[in-house]
Amino acid sequence: MTHPPGAVDPLMVAFNESFPYDKRMWQADITGSQTYARGLHRSGVLDAAECEALVAGLEAVAAEWHAGQFRAAASDEDIHTANERRLAEIVGAVAGKLHTGRSRNDQVATDMRLWLRDEASRIAGLMKEMVACAVGRAEAELDVIMPGYTHLQRAQPIRWSHFLLAHAWSWQADAERLIQLSKRFNKLPLGSGALAGNPFNIDREWMAKDLGFDGIVPNSLYGVSDRDFIAEFLNWASLTMIHLSRISEDLIIYSTSEFAFVQLADAYSTGSSLMPQKKNPDSLELIRGKSGRIFGNASGFMMTMKGIPSTYNKDLQEDKEPLFDTVDNITGCLQIMTGVLSTLTVNADNMKKALSVDMLATDIAEYLVRKKVPFRETHHIAGRAIKMAEDRKAPVSSLTVADFKTLHEAFEEDVVELWDFERSIETRNAAGGTAKESVREQIRLMKAWLASV
Numbered sequence: 309m310t311h312p313p314g315a316v317d318p319l320m321v322a323f324n325e326s327f328p329y330d331k332r333m334w335q336a337d338i339t340g341s342q343t344y345a346r347g348l349h350r351s352g353v354l355d356a357a358e359c360e361a362l363v364a365g366l367e368a369v370a371a372e373w374h375a376g377q378f379r380a381a382a383s384d385e386d387i388h389t390a391n392e393r394r395l396a397e398i399v400g401a402v403a404g405k406l407h408t409g410r411s412r413n414d415q416v417a418t419d420m421r422l423w424l425r426d427e428a429s430r431i432a433g434l435m436k437e438m439v440a441c442a443v444g445r446a447e448a449e450l451d452v453i454m455p456g457y458t459h460l461q462r463a464q465p466i467r468w469s470h471f472l473l474a475h476a477w478s479w480q481a482d483a484e485r486l487i488q489l490s491k492r493f494n495k496l497p498l499g500s501g502a503l504a505g506n507p508f509n510i511d512r513e514w515m516a517k518d519l520g521f522d523g524i525v526p527n528s529l530y531g532v533s534d535r536d537f538i539a540e541f542l543n544w545a546s547l548t549m550i551h552l553s554r555i556s557e558d559l560i561i562y563s564t565s566e567f568a569f570v571q572l573a574d575a576y577s578t579g580s581s582l583m584p585q586k587k588n589p590d591s592l593e594l595i596r597g598k599s600g601r602i603f604g605n606a607s608g609f610m611m612t613m614k615g616i617p618s619t620y621n622k623d624l625q626e627d628k629e630p631l632f633d634t635v636d637n638i639t640g641c642l643q644i645m646t647g648v649l650s651t652l653t654v655n656a657d658n659m660k661k662a663l664s665v666d667m668l669a670t671d672i673a674e675y676l677v678r679k680k681v682p683f684r685e686t687h688h689i690a691g692r693a694i695k696m697a698e699d700r701k702a703p704v705s706s707l708t709v710a711d712f713k714t715l716h717e718a719f720e721e722d723v724v725e726l727w728d729f730e731r732s733i734e735t736r737n738a739a740g741g742t743a744k745e746s747v748r749e750q751i752r753l754m755k756a757w758l759a760s761v
């Protein structure tokens with residue numbers, strides 16, 4: 309294909325433009341430009357009337373976006389050129405002064421931070437709602453007991469609330485990390501110019517304050533180059549998705565007929581197109597599945613970043629789609645998980661029925677420990693009790709006191725008190741355990757955290 313000299317291949321025009329997806333940052337772009345106009349006025353580049361015209365004109369552009377009336381032009385390469393083009397149509401020649409000393413390089417770096425700051429705080433709010441939902445259930449269903457698993461093998465009895473809170477604690481840590489990383493990137497790159505800095509003595513500290521940043525990025529090359537905040541966010545999202553994916557897997561297993569511990573509400577499951585008896589946990593499967601694309605966004609973006617030279621290169625435009633996709637999908641996952649959790653039916657009877665007395669083997673050993681027998685020894689004796697019961701094809705609780713006495717003289721009449729799951733649970737009352745008081749303490753701590761963020 310040939311093109312007239314100087315003309316850009318139309319395919320290249322489309323290939324180059326980011327407007328179709330970066331237009332969602334319109335508000336950040338307008339806000340950043342309004343502050344920049346005021347900064348130019350403070351440094352004497354614009355007089356008061358020019359500054360006012362630009363700020364008001366930008367407001368008019370924002371109003372069009374807001375009303376869904378912004379008309380894109382073929383020449384709109386990205387949100388920055390689009391807003392400036394429209395500003396010029398509204399306010400005339402003075403619009404040509406807005407970009408004095410600024411580059412799209414420091415502009416886009418600023419817009420991305422402004423945009424992500426709002427999104428991150430919205431997402432932190434969704435995380436809080438999800439934690440609050442788990443805490444609410446944990447409090448209401450404190451008496452529900454179930455098998456706890458390791459290796460997916462029945463291990464020891466635990467409270468359902470303890471299980472729920474285990475997940476909630478990982479979300480709490482995720483939310484804390486999100487708040488921390490948001491503080492780290494809340495620094496202003498604007499005033500870095502294309503790379504070398506601003507030649508009009510723009511007051512960057514003032515602009516930082518005006519835009520609610522905690523300070524400025526202290527080096528202009530770094531200011532236009534840095535996208536670590538995006539990498540950090542994408543990796544944050546990946547870790548958070550690991551947690552959402554793991555609880556999804558737990559609940560999918562617990563919702564099978566084989567377990568039947570929980571039942572998903574109709575609102576979050578679908579029927580089969582072929583098999584009328586089926587109720588599929590699509591919501592949880594999609595959360596588990598979407599974790600893959602979110603990891604992909606993070607690793608793909610890091611691969612984009614690793615080879616590029618310092619400062620701005622067009623490769624950096626590739627930060628947007630993985631970021632937007634991750635923000636949109638994690639938003640959906642958090643909302644759906646909260647929906648699933650708040651509507652899930654718990655079948656406490658089935659959970660209880662799944663408990664078996666062999667899960668109290670550790671309690672036999674602990675019984676002897678309380679009678680001063682060394683733990684290593686008690687472990688063997690408990691094993692022999694389990695073996696004795698197995699040989700008789702009977703549960704360990706059917707062994708008599710006399711049977712136990714053949715295994716160790718420290719066994720007494722009170723050994724029969726062991727066959728009580730609730731009792732076993734209540735012995736684990738050190739901080740962080742599954743005993744009711746320990747779980748209540750976790751609920752108290754979690755509520756205090758929710759009230760503090």
Ligand code: ARG
Nearest residue numbers: 326386412413416620624625
């Ligand atoms: N759309 C571009 C991006 O997202 C804006 C920066 C363009 N800068 C440049 N020097 N071409 O990265």
